[in-house]
Amino acid sequence: MMGGESRYLGLAYVAPYIAGLFVFTAIPFVASLYLSFTDYNLMRPPRWAGIDNYVELFTRDRTFRKSLTVTLLYVFMTVPLKLAFALFIAYILNYRLKFINLFRTAYYVPSILGGSIAVAVLWRYIFADAGLVNMLITAFGGEPVNWFGDPSNALFTITLLRLWQFGSAMVIFLAALQSIDKTLYEAAAIDGAGKWHTFFHITLPLITPVIFFNLIMQMVQAFQEFNGPYVITEGGPLKSTYLLPLYIYEEAFKKFDMGYASAIAWVLFVIIMVLTLIAFWSSRHWVYYAGDKRS
Amino acid sequence: MAEQFTVHTTTPSEAEIERERARTLAEGRRKHAVSSAVRYAILAGVGFLMLYPLIWLIGASFKENAEIFANPGFIPEEPTLDGYIKGWQTSTPYTFATFFWNTFLIILPKVIGTAISCTAVAYGFARFEFPGKRILFATVIATLLLPNVVTRIPQYLLFRDLGWLDTFLPLWVPSAFAGDAFFVFMLIQFLRAIPRDMEEAARVDGANTWQTLVFIVVPMLAPALISVCLFQFMWTMNDFLGPLIYLSSVEKYPVSLALKLSIDTTEAFQWNRILAMSVLALVPALTVFFLAQKYFIEGISTGGLKG
Known part of the structure; x- marks a missing residue:
């Protein structure tokens, strides 16, 4: 704090943020809760509908039930796999290998491009019936797989697109691994600790804050996945990749049923919030902060 | 003689130890070589x-x-x-030149606005x-975690009005x-780690806070600010849902929407057109990444670690 000036000077600097917070975040946030209790199709002003939208969602709407199941499946498949893979590769990279920067770059490239439509297009082609992946499978004597046509495979194929982008989580893990004090490893080696023991009792506890961060971020992102399924499978076949953001988009911007779409958005929001809170609440039991005596 | 004798009795065992050590060392080295080969x-x-x-x-x-x-x-x-x-020509009255230009028109003001506002905040x-x-500050963190999906519809209604x-x-x-709370947060973390001596010296010399910000803080903040601009560039380049919701005339489409459009409209079997335009769509992002990858890696590492 620099002395002398008014205590409101700082407020002047953050003023744009405050204005933006109210206009583009806080008010829309409250408004969407309100809209979720209305019937609103843009033609007439919103009409109060009580909990009708929610009743409809949870009792009659089969699309919603399917979409919710698919979304949860997608998130619980993508996030743990992605984190485990990112950590595994970061762990290998952390040995003082040559070309570490080259590998790190190579792995990071898909994360840079992964969200783009161009990559979704690429996915459509390489997993097509006669696409690159099946060509390679048959070249090695395997049976071609129906990646998108079969409802039990399609979601997995979309998941692969996310997994392919493990680079950003890996970079964060790698930075954390590199910041671990080397003397801890030396001490463990003197005490005769093996590789696995060292990993589970030194490495893993020390990077739990970063695991926690990656977990939350990946989860919030995965719940909002849109581009991949929208471009690659358009939610099909048989709604097997119809994630909730696709459903919200179609209700809101194709059918202009803003009230109903808001209700779906709120269900999705509450799910994300509850899982985030559970993660935060449980973090005191498994996240270790250096200098903290709790763990 | 006695001396010679002792030398005789100790030498073989010492040599043995030496040999033993050499063997374990070699084995260790071989193990190491094997495991790094596996890695x-x-x-x-x-x-x-x-x-x-x-x-x-x-x-x-x-x-x-x-x-x-046919060819893997x-x-x-x-x-x-x-x-x-042929892909560049598209099946619309516009070429990809228009779509790249639109992407540029979206990105430039957005990146500039982000850099200025996030620095000040x-x-x-x-x-x-x-x-x-x-x-x-708590709201910054909360917005960081707030899923956009919940504010999108009222935002759309606001912009419509x-x-x-x-x-x-x-x-x-x-x-x-x-x-973009992520950028605000990243810059705050970066600023907190910078010592304030220079700023205080400038204040003593009579600079006001605004001058201090522009002439002292911004140059020191430059690496983080470059990361912010690069990330915003990438995200905007890849953004699909925003343009999809807000833009309806094809003449305003950015590359991401144009690609989706060409999948939907290009007649069947013209795959190479779509793939060619996908390559072009990836070129700007790839170029920027390879020119400035240091800033990406640093940005993501600091932003992530301090969270």
């Missing part, structure tokens, strides 16, 4: 798997249509620029005390109000 093999294998689709994409964009679903290799048998020439948070600061639909304004304006 290199895994890393190279995974790296190849990850990058091959992109390499294949580039190759395939120069292939004849018949070859795309990436080198075209009969290279052709057909995909690029981060400066306010990191260097001043003011009423309500704790709560406001303002008459901003089918303009670039909905894509620009929120960012100019420091709307």
